[in-house]
Amino acid sequence: MSAGRRASSYPGWMGEVVDAVDTIEAGDLTRFVPPEGADTRAGAVLVLFGEGPRGGEVLLTERAHDMRSHPGQVSFPGGSLDLGETVVQAALREAEEEIGLAPGSVEVVGCLPELWLPPSNFAVTPVVGWWREPSAVSIVSRAEVHAIHHAVIEDLLDPDNRITVRHPNGYTSPGFLIGPERDVILWGFTGGIIARLFDYLGWTRPWDPARVRDLPPYMLQGESPTQRNARAGMLDIEEPDR
Numbered sequence: 001m002s003a004g005r006r007a008s009s010y011p012g013w014m015g016e017v018v019d020a021v022d023t024i025e026a027g028d029l030t031r032f033v034p035p036e037g038a039d040t041r042a043g044a045v046l047v048l049f050g051e052g053p054r055g056g057e058v059l060l061t062e063r064a065h066d067m068r069s070h071p072g073q074v075s076f077p078g079g080s081l082d083l084g085e086t087v088v089q090a091a092l093r094e095a096e097e098e099i100g101l102a103p104g105s106v107e108v109v110g111c112l113p114e115l116w117l118p119p120s121n122f123a124v125t126p127v128v129g130w131w132r133e134p135s136a137v138s139i140v141s142r143a144e145v146h147a148i149h150h151a152v153i154e155d156l157l158d159p160d161n162r163i164t165v166r167h168p169n170g171y172t173s174p175g176f177l178i179g180p181e182r183d184v185i186l187w188g189f190t191g192g193i194i195a196r197l198f199d200y201l202g203w204t205r206p207w208d209p210a211r212v213r214d215l216p217p218y219m220l221q222g223e224s225p226t227q228r229n230a231r232a233g234m235l236d237i238e239e240p241d242r
Contacts, residue, residue, distance in 0.1 A: 013056045013153070014049055014130060016201055018109050021128050026113035029196045034116045040123035044087035045078030046095045047193070048106060050131030056153040058194070059131070061098060062146045062184060065218045072146065072219040074178065074186040076126070076193075077101065087111060091127040099148055102135040112197075117189065126193060151178050151186070153203075156194065162207035165191075166214050175213065185213065 010018055026033045034040050048059040063073045077095035081087065088108050095101040112126040139145045155161055156176055165175035165187040174195045175187035186194070198204045 010130060011051060011056070014051075017049060017128065017197075018130075020197065020201055021110035021112065024112060024197075024200055026115060028200050029112065029193055030115050032116040032118060034114060034123040038121075038123075040116065040121050042081040042087070042090075043079060043122045043124040044081060044091040044094070045076035045124060045126050045190075046091040046101075046106075046129055047076055047112070047126045048095070048101075048129045048131055050134050050150075052150055052152065054152050054154060057150045058153065058156075059101075059137075060149040060151050060178070060186065060190070062149060064142065064144055064146045066221070067144070070219075071221055072216070073188065073190075074149065074184060075188075075190045078124070080122075087125040088127050091125075091129075098140060098145055099137040100140050101137050105131060105133045105135040107132045112193070115189075115193075124189075147179075147184075149178055149184070151176075157198065157203055157205055159205050159207035163211050163213045164209045166212050168215070168220065172212070174209070177213075185215065185219070187215075 008015060046059075050057050050059065059077070060074050061077055063070055063075065065072045077098050078091055079094040081090040082093070085093070088111075092101070092103040092106060092108075095106075096103055106129040108127060108129050110128055112128060114123050114125045116123055137148055139148065155178070161177045161182060163175045163177060163185075164172050165185060166172045173187050173192060175185055175191050176194070178184045178186050195204070
């Protein structure tokens with residue numbers, strides 16, 4: 001089935017996403033791809049789109065603020081593959097374990113190219129899903145998940161909610177302000193996928209990269225040098241001025 005015919009069974013905006021899944025390449029999302037023949041760690045995330053009261057949404061989770069690694073990080077549900085799992089099975093299982101998402105409510109439309117996180121050597125496949133029959137979700141473990149965000153695409157595209165995020169080591173990356181009070185920062189690997197997917201779709205609106213927001217202290221608690229480097233390697237981000 002051609003991309004155009006397949007996309008016609010979705011709302012217009014989601015049809016554009018479906019078409020993009022069929023054509024996008026890794027270089028459109030990042031310059032980091034798994035080296036040929038490398039012994040990487042396999043992972044998968046669920047990029048789940050749905051239709052809410054205000055239109056298109058993407059489902060995100062916010063990690064607990066007292067976790068030892070990446071506290072408060074906003075991300076797609078996901079994690080490592082278990083033995084014998086496919087990337088689709090892993091993404092759906094992790095979403096069920098983290099927020100009680102019913103796997104049967106998700107129609108998998110395809111996968112984005114495999115992306116590489118060099119510091120952790122994870123080769124992550126974003127699995128794109130359409131929430132055709134939305135089910136109730138809730139935090140399964142407060143020790144792992146602080147909040148669930150149904151991020152409205154229109155809000156993500158609003159230039160007032162676009163920022164440049166700066167880490168104390170000087171690295172910067174594109175980011176978004178989300179949440180009811182716009183006080184939650186979306187950045188790093190997840191923010192980068194969303195930003196570059198919007199770019200590829202031609203949805204991005206002009207915004208001011210000079211609006212810089214520092215990461216809040218709770219997102220930096222207990223970071224080791226390795227974790228700081230892992231954050232920096234989560235996306236194509238700019239080197240600090242020297």
